[in-house]
Amino acid sequence: xxxxxxxxxxxxxxxxxxxxxxxxxxxxxxxxxxxxxxxxxxxxxxxxxxxxxxxxxxxxxxxxxxxxxxxxxxxxxxxxxxxxxxxxxxxxxxxxxxxxxxxxxxxxxxxxxxxxxxxxxxxxxxxxxxxxxxxxxxxxxxxxxxxxxxxxxxxxxxxxxxxxxxxxxxxxxxxxxxxxxxxxxxxxxxxxxxxxxxxxxxxxxxxxxxxxxxxxxxxxxxxxxxxxxxxxxxxxxxxxxxxxxxxxxxxxxxxxxxxxxxxxxxxxxxxxxxxxxxxxxxxxxxxxxxxxxxxxxxxxxxxxxxxxxxxxxxxxxxxxxxxxxxxxxxxxxxxxxxxxxxxxxxxxxxxxxxxxxxxxxxxxxxxxxxxxxxxxxxxxxxxxxxxxxxxxxxxxxxxxxxxxxxxxxxxxxxxxxxxxxxxxxxxxxxxxxxxxxxxxxxxxxxxxxxxxxxxxxxxxxxxxxxxxxxxxxxxxxxxxxxxxxxxxxxxxxxxxxxxxxxxxxxxxxxxxxxxxxxxxxxxxxxxxxxxxxxxxxxxxxxxxxxxxxxxxxxxxxxxxxxxxxxxxxxxxxxxxxxxxxxxxxxxxxxxxxxxxxxxxxxxxxxxxxxxxxxxxxxxxxxxxxxxxxxxxxxxxxxxxxxxxxxxxxxxxxxxxxxxxxxxxxxxxxxxxxxxxxxxxxxxxxxxxxxxxxxxxxxxxxxxxxxxxxxxxxxxxxxxxxxxx
DNA sequence: AGCACGCCGACT
DNA sequence: GTCGGCGTGCTC
Numbered sequence: 200x201x202x203x204x205x206x207x208x209x210x211x212x213x214x215x216x217x218x219x220x221x222x223x224x225x226x227x228x229x230x231x232x233x234x235x236x237x238x239x240x241x242x243x244x245x246x247x248x249x250x251x252x253x254x255x256x257x258x259x260x261x262x263x264x265x266x267x268x269x270x271x272x273x274x275x276x277x278x279x280x281x282x283x284x285x286x287x288x289x290x291x292x293x294x295x296x297x298x299x300x301x302x303x304x305x306x307x308x309x310x311x312x313x314x315x316x317x318x319x320x321x322x323x324x325x326x327x328x329x330x331x332x333x334x335x336x337x338x339x340x341x342x343x344x345x346x347x348x349x350x351x352x353x354x355x356x357x358x359x360x361x362x363x364x365x366x367x368x369x370x371x372x373x374x375x376x377x378x379x380x381x382x383x384x385x386x387x388x389x390x391x392x393x394x395x396x397x398x399x400x401x402x403x404x405x406x407x408x409x410x411x412x413x414x415x416x417x418x419x420x421x422x423x424x425x426x427x428x429x430x431x432x433x434x435x436x437x438x439x440x441x442x443x444x445x446x447x448x449x450x451x452x453x454x455x456x457x458x459x460x461x462x463x464x465x466x467x468x469x470x471x472x473x474x475x476x477x478x479x480x481x482x483x484x485x486x487x488x489x490x491x492x493x494x495x496x497x498x499x500x501x502x503x504x505x506x507x508x509x510x511x512x513x514x515x516x517x518x519x520x521x522x523x524x525x526x527x528x529x530x531x532x533x534x535x536x537x538x539x540x541x542x543x544x545x546x547x548x549x550x551x552x553x554x555x556x557x558x559x560x561x562x563x564x565x566x567x568x569x570x571x572x573x574x575x576x577x578x579x580x581x582x583x584x585x586x587x588x589x590x591x592x593x594x595x596x597x598x599x600x601x602x603x604x605x606x607x608x609x610x611x612x613x614x615x616x617x618x619x620x621x622x623x624x625x626x627x628x629x630x631x632x633x634x635x636x637x638x639x640x641x642x643x644x645x646x647x648x649x650x651x652x653x654x655x656x657x658x659x660x661x662x663x664x665x666x667x668x669x670x671x672x673x674x675x676x677x678x679x680x681x682x683x684x685x686x687x688x689x690x691x692x693x694x695x696x697x698x699x700x701x702x703x704x705x706x707x708x709x710x711x712x713x714x715x716x717x718x719x720x721x722x723x724x725x726x727x728x729x730x731x732x733x734x735x736x737x738x739x740x741x742x743x744x745x746x747x748x749x750x751x752x753x754x755x756x757x758x759x760x761x762x763x764x765x766x767x768x769x770x771x772x773x774x775x776x777x778x779x780x781x782x783x784x785x786x787x788x789x790x791x792x793x794x795x796x797x798x799x800x801x802x803x804x805x806x807x808x809x810x811x812x813x814x815x816x817x818x819x820x821x822x823x824x825x826x827x828x829x830x831x832x833x834x835x836x837x838x839x840x841x842x843x844x845x846x847x848x849x850x851x852x853x854x855x856x857x858x859x860x861x862x863x864x865x866x867x868x869x870x871x872x873x874x875x876x877x878x879x880x881x882x883x884x885x886x887x888x889x890x891x892x893x894x895x896x897x898x899x900x901x902x903x904x905x906x907x908x909x910x911x912x913x914x915x916x917x918x919x920x921x922x923x
Numbered sequence: 924a925g926c927a928c929g930c931c932g933a934c935t
Numbered sequence: 936g937t938c939g940g941c942g943t944g945c946t947c
Contacts, residue, residue, distance in 0.1 A: 230947095232947090233947080235946095235947090237946095241945095242945095242946075245947085246946080246947035247947045248947060249947090266947085267946095267947095268946060268947075269924065269925055269926070269945075269946040270924060270925030270926055270946085271924060271925065271946095284947070285947075288947055289947080290947055291946095291947060907944080907945090909943090909944090
């Protein structure tokens with residue numbers, strides 16, 4: 200069909216052509232620069248084609264095309280139309296325009312290019328996550344590019360599990376209504392996930408103004424300027440963060456610009472969308488999430504691409520969403536690991552938005568319950584301002600935090616010991632259960648994978664390299680966490696016993712044990728596998744793994760953080776930061792110490808474990824200070840994110856040759872080679888932010904020439920997480 | 924992945 | 936002198 204030599208396509212197009220049988224080319228801008236779908240690094244550059252006259256109208260920049268390349272038909276995006284191609288190159292005709300829909304806008308392409316450059320990856324890899332696959336049927340559905348958003352046609356997501364009942368009164372409200380909304384619109388009796396009906400009045404107030412510099416930030420947004428800010432949200436305010444982010448987005452809308460909000464996962468997205476449905480109406484924003492399924496995802500993507508909404512919200516790939524006149528990008532909880540793309544080039548949504556805000560001259564807001572070291576770096580380098588919560592407000596909303604070092608207390612009562620419950624935690628929980636629900640955060644199984652001898656409790660180690668043995672679901676048998684050796688037929692080095700016991704205790708077992716420690720109390724589990732979004736304001740013990748904590752309507756009377764020591768014991772540069780973030784995530788769900796107007800007070804957080812810096816930061820409820828101290832320390836040690844890193848991995852000979860050929864001097868620290876799997880070598884590079892662009896450019900070009908020389912393609916990861 | 928082009932051996 | 940082996944490199 201796309202073969203230009205087919206007579207059906209040639210019919211009528213040989214008039215004025217240079218050769219008989221050659222189709223006539225477009226008169227104006229006859230050259231199309233095309234980005235082709237190729238996994239090969241040395242082909243990661245645009246190629247030019249001639250636009251046949253018959254494709255002139257549809258071959259616009261940003262459309263999907265098919266082109267002949269080498270011997271095969273390849274998919275591609277038309278990047279731009281030009282008057283001339285490169286000198287001395289015989290151009291082939293464009294194969295076909297797959298769809299007239301413009302799915303790759305110029306700023307998104309520029310962002311994707313910057314991301315590919317920043318992560319030393321190929322442009323096509325980035326575009327694959329930036330532009331969802333085409334679903335042809337969706338394009339034919341009702342609704343044209345010029346049609347106004349129609350709230351009566353819910354072209355959006357399937358009903359989210361957590362979504363509350365829709366309020367018909369808000370349908371038809373438009374995004375460009377006053378950003379503060381109308382107090383009379385507060386729906387009474389509508390209880391939705393994370394939104395306290397009694398607190399809704401507060402949602403309509405200027406929430407940003409509660410942060411130092413927040414009012415100014417909002418005013419700048421509304422005035423059409425592009426300020427940049429980092430913010431740690433005030434805890435214990437059900438529905439606070441979605442309302443806060445919406446307020447910023449609406450301020451940007453007020454200046455006539457679009458806004459984009461990226462959240463870590465479907466659960467957070469459901470919370471945000473519930474609020475958006477109530478406040479601006481389902482038809483007035485676009486939701487983008489890979490979890491919605493391909494067809495709804497493409498349908499929503501098209502609405503954004505056609506400019507039918509000025510607010511786009513979604514998970515990490517939404518960072519590339521086409522938003523007309525983008526004025527503000529927001530990332531919520533940038534420390535959440537879900538923001539990192541698991542496929543090449545492993546880009547992080549925060550970095551994508553950072554690059555994009557620069558390219559589109561858009562404002563940026565990095566908001567989180569805690570504070571990542573990267574966000575702190577933005578403050579330290581004066582790239583962004585810190586919006587600090589009003590201290591009185593923070594004091595009222597922050598819970599009382601008790602650090603319980605459990606060493607001596609723990610062993611007294613066998614029931615508490617079994618439940619890993621320090622006496623102080625038990626006492627607080629007992630008291631709190633008279634006032635409301637109590638959250639118990641336990642570490643995820645994967646977080647404490649150590650195995651021990653079932654008889655003598657000696658930790659199980661690899662016989663070859665003494666690395667820790669771990670039970671891997673995929674393999675079934677225990678294997679070494681360092682060298683990967685499968686330890687079949689293990690026996691204890693200390694006592695010879697042959698059975699292992701998992702040192703990890705899953706949420707389900709904790710439920711059992713807590714049930715015994717708290718007779719007559721309702722104990723339920725909330726984990727990733729068994730999610731629970733919302734719990735009523737009634738006495739109960741809620742056992743949850745980090746990230747899966749349900750929201751309590753009026754906050755938890757107490758929050759117990761039990762597995763601190765186990766979580767802290769994991770090796771890794773970011774362990775402290777991750778643990779604090781997990782604690783903050785749970786602690787922010789506790790009631791405030793004093794209690795804000797309309798909200799009960801008396802919230803307590805008990806954190807069990809040995810004293811540590813993250814624990815001190817939690818007690819002070821100051822994640823910013825902790826991140827700042829961490830960043831200072833990393834700078835002194837020359838470790839990320841104070842510096843940037845890159846990982847090169849592949850067959851030993853190629854990897855070594857590659858690193859040597861990079862030819863970096865003393866300004867790039869080289870570590871390696873480390874044996875990484877079967878015959879593979881891994882190298883680590885450390886370099887400054889200033890050198891970042893030069894280093895990644897070199898990595899890309901060298902990888903391209905290695906690829907052209909038919910060397911095996913190396914894995915390159917820039918700023919990899921979880922390696923150090 | 925395909926296809927051109929090139930260098931060298933075999934056959935007319 | 937010409938045909939065709941397949942090895943190397945390019946693909947708009």
